[in-house]
Amino acid sequence: MSATTLDAAPSRLRLGLRAGMIGAVCLLAAFPVLNQLPETHALHVSDFLVSVSGKWICYAILALSLDLAWGYAGILSLGHGAFFALGGYAMGMHLMRLIGPRGVYGHPVLPDFMVFLGYRELPWYWLGFDSFAFAMLMVLLVPGMLALVLGWLCFRSRITGVYLSIITQAMTYALMLAFFRNDMGFGGNNGFTDFKELLGMPLNTGAARATLFYASLVSLVVCYLLCRWMTATKYGRVLTAIRDAESRVRFLGYDVTRHKLFAFVASAMMAGLAGALYVPQVGIINPGEFSPGNSIEAVVWVAVGGRGTLVGAVLGAFSVNGLKTWLTSAAPDLWLFVLGGLFVAVTLFLPKGLIGLLQGRGK
Amino acid sequence: MKGRRLYLDGVSVVFDGFRALNNLALVVEPGEMRAVIGPNGAGKTTMMDVITGKTRPTAGVASFGDADLTRMDEAAIANLGIGRKFQKPTVFDALTVFENLELALKAPRGPIACLRWILSGEGRARVEEVMEETGLADRAQDPAGILSHGQRQWLEIGMLMMQDPELLLVDEPVAGMTDAETEHTAALLARIAGKHSVVVVEHDLEFVRALGCRVTVLHEGSVLSEGSIDHVQNDPRVVEVYLGR
Ligand SMILES: Nc1ncnc2c1ncn2[C@@H]1O[C@H](COP(=O)(O)OP(=O)(O)O)[C@@H](O)[C@H]1O
Ligand SMILES: [Mg+2]
Numbered sequence: 091m092s093a094t095t096l097d098a099a100p101s102r103l104r105l106g107l108r109a110g111m112i113g114a115v116c117l118l119a120a121f122p123v124l125n126q127l128p129e130t131h132a133l134h135v136s137d138f139l140v141s142v143s144g145k146w147i148c149y150a151i152l153a154l155s156l157d158l159a160w161g162y163a164g165i166l167s168l169g170h171g172a173f174f175a176l177g178g179y180a181m182g183m184h185l186m187r188l189i190g191p192r193g194v195y196g197h198p199v200l201p202d203f204m205v206f207l208g209y210r211e212l213p214w215y216w217l218g219f220d221s222f223a224f225a226m227l228m229v230l231l232v233p234g235m236l237a238l239v240l241g242w243l244c245f246r247s248r249i250t251g252v253y254l255s256i257i258t259q260a261m262t263y264a265l266m267l268a269f270f271r272n273d274m275g276f277g278g279n280n281g282f283t284d285f286k287e288l289l290g291m292p293l294n295t296g297a298a299r300a301t302l303f304y305a306s307l308v309s310l311v312v313c314y315l316l317c318r319w320m321t322a323t324k325y326g327r328v329l330t331a332i333r334d335a336e337s338r339v340r341f342l343g344y345d346v347t348r349h350k351l352f353a354f355v356a357s358a359m360m361a362g363l364a365g366a367l368y369v370p371q372v373g374i375i376n377p378g379e380f381s382p383g384n385s386i387e388a389v390v391w392v393a394v395g396g397r398g399t400l401v402g403a404v405l406g407a408f409s410v411n412g413l414k415t416w417l418t419s420a421a422p423d424l425w426l427f428v429l430g431g432l433f434v435a436v437t438l439f440l441p442k443g444l445i446g447l448l449q450g451r452g453k
Numbered sequence: 454m455k456g457r458r459l460y461l462d463g464v465s466v467v468f469d470g471f472r473a474l475n476n477l478a479l480v481v482e483p484g485e486m487r488a489v490i491g492p493n494g495a496g497k498t499t500m501m502d503v504i505t506g507k508t509r510p511t512a513g514v515a516s517f518g519d520a521d522l523t524r525m526d527e528a529a530i531a532n533l534g535i536g537r538k539f540q541k542p543t544v545f546d547a548l549t550v551f552e553n554l555e556l557a558l559k560a561p562r563g564p565i566a567c568l569r570w571i572l573s574g575e576g577r578a579r580v581e582e583v584m585e586e587t588g589l590a591d592r593a594q595d596p597a598g599i600l601s602h603g604q605r606q607w608l609e610i611g612m613l614m615m616q617d618p619e620l621l622l623v624d625e626p627v628a629g630m631t632d633a634e635t636e637h638t639a640a641l642l643a644r645i646a647g648k649h650s651v652v653v654v655e656h657d658l659e660f661v662r663a664l665g666c667r668v669t670v671l672h673e674g675s676v677l678s679e680g681s682i683d684h685v686q687n688d689p690r691v692v693e694v695y696l697g698r
Contacts, residue, residue, distance in 0.1 A: 343532040
C-alpha cells in the first residue's frame, strides 16, 4: 500500500467531480438558449424545465449555506428556511414598491394589501425598499442580523446539538406565525405577489426569466467558490475542529463563539440571497416559506448529497428536488413518506451521502 | 517576558454537594517542574480544570502572574500562555497530523486572521521540527483519527509545543503506554521542561521519580504532602493513603 495509490484515488475522484460540475453548469447555462428552439426540435428545453431548474438553483444555494453551517461548523440549523424566507421577503418588498400605482387600488405608493387594511402611509420599515441597492443590502443584512443575535445568544451560552436545532426550528416557526399576522405589515397570509418588474424588466417575459436564471446560476457558482475558499483556509480547518471537538479548540486559544458566529452569519446571508433570487422567479412569497418543514427538507438535501463536501449539498438539492418534482406529479400522496424514508435510509446506510457512494467506487 | 507564578489558594470545587477540591493550595514558580500524584478521584484533573477555566471554583483564588484565572474563559487562559494535555488524548480526527499542529501554532486566532492565514516558511519549519521531535514525521499527511493511542498522546504533546505556552499542564501522559512509549514520552517532556513551567499529573511513581522534581500529593481534594519524592514516599500519611486501603 504505497502512498501514491492512496492519493491517486481521491484525486481522480476530485478531477471527475470537477469535470462533472463544470459540465453541469454548462448544461444548465444552455437551458434558456435551448428554450428558444422551436418546440419540435429534439433539443428544445420546455418552459417548465427552465423555471423549475431556476428554482432548484436557488435551493442549491440554500443547501450550500446549510452545509457551511452544518457540514463544517457542526451547527445543525433546522431553521435555515427562515433566512431564505427573510431574503425573499426583502426582495418581495422591493418588488411591491416597484408596482407603484399599477396596483388594483391604484394608490401611488401603498401596496394593495395596505390600502385594503386601511394604512394611511407606508410603515417606516418599508422606507428605502424602492431602491434596488438598499433592498439587496437588506437581503443580506436582515438574515445576517438575525443569525448574529440568535447565534450570539446560543453560542455564548454553549447551546449545541439538538438544543440548538430545536431553537432554530422554534425561530422559523415563530417567524411564520408572526408573518401570518396582518398587523405586521407584510401582507399576512397572502404575502406578496402580482409583481410587475425588476430593474426595469417586465417579469412576465422570457428575457426576464432568462436573466433571473443566469443571475441565480452565477450566484450559485460564486457562492460555491466562496465556500470552497473559506473551507480550504485555516478558518475551514478551525470550523472542522470545532465540529469534532469544540471544547478542545477553546484550549488552543480560539474564541469558538466568534468563529461559529462568523460561519453562521455568512451562511444566513447566503441563504437570504437564495431566497431573494427565488421570489421573482416563482412570483410569490408568503409565510408558508417559514414553515419548519421547508428547513427540514433542506437538511435532507444536504444529508442525501453528503454533508461537509459542498458539492454534495448541491447534488443533494438537485436530486431530491428532481425526485420531488417527478413524484408530486406521479404520486403526490407519497412524497412525505419518501422524504422521511430517504432521510432514514441515508442516515443508516449512506452516512456520507451520494458523494460518499462515489468515493467508495473511486477507491 | 519575565516568568509568572501559578498560585492557587483555598480552592474548593463542589459538585452537587461532593467536594472534588477542598481548600487546595498550590504554588508553581516560573520554570519549575512539579509532579502531582494521588489516588483516583483525588481531584487532580479537577485542579487542571480550574486552572484552565473549564470549571469555576466554588471558592478560592487562582491566578497566573497577576491574571485572575477564575474570571477568564478557556480561550483567554490559553492565550495567556497556559497549555494543557488532556488525560484522554483529544486531537482533531478529521485533520491531518500536520494540520493539527498548524492549528496549534502560535498565531492570531480570529476568523479573519484564519481566513487570510498563510503558513510562513518559519512556521512550516517549526511544524516539521515538532513532528520530528514527537516521532510523527512520517505520519504528516495521515488523518489524526487513524493514529495509535501513543501517537495521539504525542501529537497532543506536539500541539502543546506548537502553542509554546509558559505553563504546561500534562494529565497522565503515560497512562496505557508501553514501556518504550513511556520512555519516549518522558524524554519529550524533559525536553519541553527546560524553558517552561510544567505540572505533570501521573500515577506511575517510577515515572515521577525519573522526572526528579518536587512532588505534591493530593488526597480527597487537598494537599496531603509536598516535597521531594523520597520525602513524600516516607511520609506516614502518604503511606497510609496509598497502602492503607
Ligand atoms: N463534572 C463533574 N461532576 C461531578 N463530579 C465530578 C465531576 N468531575 C469530577 N468529579 C468528581 O470529582 C472527583 C475528582 O475527580 P478528578 O479530578 O477527575 O480525579 P483524578 O483526576 O484525581 O482522578 C471524582 O470523585 C469525580 O467523580
Ligand atoms: Mg484524572
